[in-house]
Amino acid sequence: MLNYSLNELSGLLKSRKISSVELTQSYLKRIDSLNPKINAYITVNPEASLKQAAEADIRLARGQIQPLTGIPIAQKDIFCAKGWKTTCGSKMLSNFVAPYDAHIIECFNNVGAIMLGRTNMDEFAMGSSNETSFFGPVHNPWDLNAVPGGSSGGSAAAVAARMAPAATGTDTGGSIRQPAALCGITGIKPTYGLVSRYGLVAYASSLDQAGPMGRTAEDCAILLNTMAGFDPRDSTSINHPSEDYVQSLSAPLQGLKIGLPKEYFTAGLSAEIAQSIEIACEVLRREGAEIREISLPNSPVAIPAYYVLASAEASSNLERYDGVRYGYRAKGYKDLVDMYKKTRAQGFGPEVKRRIMIGTYVLSAGYYDAYYIKAQKLRRLIANDFSNAFDKVDVILGPTSPQPAFNLGERSNDPVSMYLSDIYTIAVNLAGLPGLSLPAGFSGNGRPIGMQLIGNYFDEARLLNIAHRYQQVTDWHQREPSL
Numbered sequence: 001m002l003n004y005s006l007n008e009l010s011g012l013l014k015s016r017k018i019s020s021v022e023l024t025q026s027y028l029k030r031i032d033s034l035n036p037k038i039n040a041y042i043t044v045n046p047e048a049s050l051k052q053a054a055e056a057d058i059r060l061a062r063g064q065i066q067p068l069t070g071i072p073i074a075q076k077d078i079f080c081a082k083g084w085k086t087t088c089g090s091k092m093l094s095n096f097v098a099p100y101d102a103h104i105i106e107c108f109n110n111v112g113a114i115m116l117g118r119t120n121m122d123e124f125a126m127g128s129s130n131e132t133s134f135f136g137p138v139h140n141p142w143d144l145n146a147v148p149g150g151s152s153g154g155s156a157a158a159v160a161a162r163m164a165p166a167a168t169g170t171d172t173g174g175s176i177r178q179p180a181a182l183c184g185i186t187g188i189k190p191t192y193g194l195v196s197r198y199g200l201v202a203y204a205s206s207l208d209q210a211g212p213m214g215r216t217a218e219d220c221a222i223l224l225n226t227m228a229g230f231d232p233r234d235s236t237s238i239n240h241p242s243e244d245y246v247q248s249l250s251a252p253l254q255g256l257k258i259g260l261p262k263e264y265f266t267a268g269l270s271a272e273i274a275q276s277i278e279i280a281c282e283v284l285r286r287e288g289a290e291i292r293e294i295s296l297p298n299s300p301v302a303i304p305a306y307y308v309l310a311s312a313e314a315s316s317n318l319e320r321y322d323g324v325r326y327g328y329r330a331k332g333y334k335d336l337v338d339m340y341k342k343t344r345a346q347g348f349g350p351e352v353k354r355r356i357m358i359g360t361y362v363l364s365a366g367y368y369d370a371y372y373i374k375a376q377k378l379r380r381l382i383a384n385d386f387s388n389a390f391d392k393v394d395v396i397l398g399p400t401s402p403q404p405a406f407n408l409g410e411r412s413n414d415p416v417s418m419y420l421s422d423i424y425t426i427a428v429n430l431a432g433l434p435g436l437s438l439p440a441g442f443s444g445n446g447r448p449i450g451m452q453l454i455g456n457y458f459d460e461a462r463l464l465n466i467a468h469r470y471q472q473v474t475d476w477h478q479r480e481p482s483l
Contacts, residue, residue, distance in 0.1 A: 001026055002162040003480065006071060006219045009165060013060055013070040020053040020060065020070030024114050027072050031117065031163050034483060038139050040148075040158040042077050043085050044117040056112040067222050069112035074164035076155050077118035078125060079210070080199040081105045088201050089121040089133035089151075092321050092328045092347035102199020103231045104168060104210055111226055116164050120154030123349045124318065125172055125203040127151050128421040129411065130179070132351040137408055140183060141481040142447055146405040149179030149421075155213050156183035161483055166214040166223055170200060172207045173306055174400075174425025177437035180213055181400035181450020184439045184479060186467060187213040188220050191457050192432035193238035195224075196231030204313035205236075207306075207429045216477050217438065217467035221245035224460060240458055248461050249468040254288035256466070259393035263299040264424060270403045276441035276449045277399055280470065284397075287469055292393055296385045301378050302427040303419060307355075308362050308375035309430075314352075315359025321347065354415065383431040390456045395466060399424050400450040404443040428454055436463040439476035448476075 001023070004012070012018045028046050035041050049072065056070035080086050080098035082105075087093045101109065108115070122132040130138040130153025138153040140146040141161035148157040152169030156179035159167050169176040171189035180187030188211050195210045202208060212223030225246060230239040260281070265274060281291050323329035323343030330342035348356070362371035389396060402423055411418045428435040433454055440451040455463045471477050 002030060004165070005216060006067065006165055006214065006222045009071055010067050014065050016060070020056040020114065021050060023070065024049055024053040024072045024116070027116055027164060034161055034163055037144060038141060038157055038161055038163070039136050040120055040138055040154045040161065040163055041074070041117040042087055042089070042120050042135050042154070045084065048083070049114055049116055052114045056114060059112045064112070066111040068108065068226055070114065071165060072114040072116035073108055074116045074119050074155055074158045074167035075105065076152055076168050076170060077121055078170055078201050079104050079168065080201070081115060081118070084115070084118060086118070086201065087135070088125070089123045089135060090347070090349065090352070091134045094134060094328060096327050100199065103196035103234065104227055105199065107226050107229070119158055119167060122151035122153070123352050124201070124314070125151040125170055125175055126314070126351050126355055128174070128178060128418050130154065131408065131412060132349055134349060139408070140405050140447070141483060142184060143405065143445070145407055146447060147182065147408055149182035149401070149405065151175040152213065153179045156180055156185055156187070159183070159185045159213055159215060160481060162480070166212065166219050168210060169213045170208055170210050171429065172203050172310060173429050174422040176211045176213060177400050177425050177435055177450070177452060178422060180437040182405040182448060184448030184476070185213060185215055186217050186220050186436070186438045186477060187211065188224065188436040188460065188463065189428065189434060190224065190228065190460055191434045193236050194240060194458065194460070195227045196229070196234040196237045198231050198233040202317040204310040205317065206313060207310055209429070216471055217464045218246065218249055221249060221464045243461055245461050245464050248465050251465050252288060253284065253466065253469055256289040256395070257393040258284060258289050258291050259294035259389055259396045260291060261294055261296045261299065261396060261398055263296050264398040268402050268423070269399055272404070272443045273399045273402070273449050277397070277451055280440045280451055281397070283470060283473060284466070287473070294389045294393060294396070296389060296427070298378065298381045298385050299427060302382055302430060303423055305375040305378040305382065306426040306430060307358065307419060308371050309379065311355040311359035312363050312372055313359070315356045315363065318352065318356055323347070379430045382427050386431050386433060386454070395459070395462060396454040398452050400437040400452040404447040404449055424452060433457060434460050434463060436467055438467045438470065441476060
């Protein structure tokens with residue numbers, strides 16, 4: 001049962017061959033067994049989850065059935081959920097219980113899905129390895145000595161280890177796609193604004209985007225059907241016509257034009273990943289697609305532009321954590337200013353402090369034009385590159401990560417090397433485009449390899465279609481780690 005797809009689980013629940021309570025109990029048992037060594041979950045509340053499951057069984061008995069009714073979903077610990085701790089992987093929010101539900105949580109509650117638990121993450125979504133969490137690092141289920149990627153590493157590890165059938169994540173610079181690649185699952189970052197950010201604790205507001213993570217493209221399509229939609233509470237939410245992302249999954253790929261950016265295939269890319277992408281191209285050619293070389297000339301400046309802009313927005317967003325209204329408050333202060341200083345010094349981890357300092361610097365008088373404004377101009381050039389590319393091709397294909405999962409602790413003291421882990425994903429966020437990562441092989445030491453599909457705005461259905469067709473003729477997504 002733990003290896004069943006969302007569609008298969010929905011069928012079993014609909015036919016009453018299993019109950020939601022039984023299904024939820026099986027995943028809670030799996031979490032109880034594996035979480036001590038993987039650390040994918042920060043918070044699990046079996047009583048609350050089983051209560052939801054019992055309510056879902058009543059819905060099912062009444063015939064009030066939707067594709068996710070009664071199915072347990074792991075939720076990244078960055079979405080506010082009423083009555084649940086929402087920590088963002090930080091000491092600063094380690095005691096914060098959300099008083100309301102995020103839009104995404106509401107969406108899943110409305111269809112009768114079950115909150116399985118809150119997944120571990122890099123602190124405030126700042127990281128590429130899930131090592132910056134106050135609650136300790138997440139271990140990759142394929143190799144417990146390896147990182148799972150970040151910041152949605154807990155969600156990716158939970159799905160890969162069969163500790164959840166599916167999960168949610170957020171992607172600011174690759175934080176859905178990179179951990180999906182490193183853990184051998186499928187994850188999609190939708191077009192910016194397609195999924196509401198209401199109740200999503202902000203890191204960088206112009207870049208953050210929630211999205212689904214599952215074993216297959218079909219699972220992600222089912223999740224996205226529930227998550228996508230206009231929300232007037234989010235000023236960046238786009239009133240895009242609703243789509244059924246499952247409907248077009250099996251459409252043929254004949255005539256599809258796929259672009260390979262020459263800038264992605266350089267000396268920094270692992271030879272094993274390059275070979276996997278080459279093999280995947282042959283599979284897609286056999287399915288009727290045409291492969292063309294394209295250029296994204298401003299790709300090399302994506303990393304510096306991103307870390308200027310994201311850090312600037314982070315320094316502004318994290319200003320609210322002052323120990324006054326909610327969250328952690330330092331003890332033993334002498335006045336208000338001393339409380340601010342001690343609270344923030346003790347409550348934030350090193351990576352968050354680093355980005356706050358960078359952001360404050362680039363927004364300061366005398367440096368704003370030299371860094372922040374220049375980064376915004378580069379952002380426009382990067383978006384223009386994609387626009388020009390989509391005049392020639394339908395989608396773009398490339399690696400998700402330059403290397404397979406690296407070892408825990410390997411890059412902890414080298415921030416630049418860590419930042420380069422996102423070199424192929426960051427530009428997609430800067431442009432606000434949709435991007436999807438799916439399994440495409442394994443390295444020589446048995447660690448997953450992912451490939452990335454990038455689409456034009458609101459082209460999620462096409463990306464899911466390509467990924468689904470690829471998964472119909474390959475079995476990388478069916479492999480399971482030995483635990």
